[in-house]
Amino acid sequence: MLSKGRETTKAKGDTTMINELKFNTNNGNVLSLTQVEGSEKVFVTSLDSKWNVNYEYSISPDEFTMLLNMYRCIKDNDIKNDFINPNGKNREVL
16 A cells, blocks of 8 residues: 655645555555654554554654665565565575
């Protein structure tokens, strides 16, 4: 499920853009990534099937980008990683 940016009203005539991605996960939960215009943080929220919050945290855009780059590197180079690629053929060089 993908939500396009949406506007919300702060005060009469003022609007703020909210960008949001929602993913249905394999355990029946929903993972929501939200960034409010002007915010330096991406808010990550896990919701159960009844939309109750399991957990919530924020991550900086720089760290979020780093995680995506790490994921791509592990997949592209078939590096063994317990979370991303447990059957990888190559070892991570430390």
